[in-house]
Amino acid sequence: MMKVNYEGGCFCGAVRYAFKGGNIPCADCHCTMCRRTSGAPYVSWLVVPVNDFSYTRGVPKQLQSSADGTRFFCSDCGTHVACTNKTHPEIVDITLGSMDTPEAFTPTFSVFEDTRLPFVTTVSGKR
Ligand SMILES: [Zn+2]
Numbered sequence: 589m590m591k592v593n594y595e596g597g598c599f600c601g602a603v604r605y606a607f608k609g610g611n612i613p614c615a616d617c618h619c620t621m622c623r624r625t626s627g628a629p630y631v632s633w634l635v636v637p638v639n640d641f642s643y644t645r646g647v648p649k650q651l652q653s654s655a656d657g658t659r660f661f662c663s664d665c666g667t668h669v670a671c672t673n674k675t676h677p678e679i680v681d682i683t684l685g686s687m688d689t690p691e692a693f694t695p696t697f698s699v700f701e702d703t704r705l706p707f708v709t710t711v712s713g714k715r
Pocket residue numbers: 598599600601602603662663664665666667
């Protein structure tokens with residue numbers, strides 16, 4: 589498959605990243621940590637092979653948000669751009685909303701639906 593290059597970054601532009609996209613899964617996460625760290629009802633994530641991803645400008649600040657999870661965000665504007673988990677070091681999760689072209693992807697499944705807010709309809713239409 590031909591690999592396309594995607595780019596994104598934080599609101600202020602201090603942190604920029606790029607990744608090669610082939611078949612990149614995209615999922616909505618309804619967990620309470622995503623909700624609290626983003627301030628949004630849920631967060632859409634891209635699941636990118638860590639070897640296809642790199643920061644092209646700046647160094648994000650890190651927050652260890654759970655025993656295994658670390659979140660990466662701009663220390664100037666606060667935009668969350670990435671999350672890693674020790675249980676699957678081969679991938680890095682990228683926030684869809686920080687991409688330059690978020691419309692290039694569509695979430696196809698959701699996780700942590702047990703903590704989903706009642707007014708949010710899932711990608712499968714569950715309410
Ligand atoms: Zn920033």
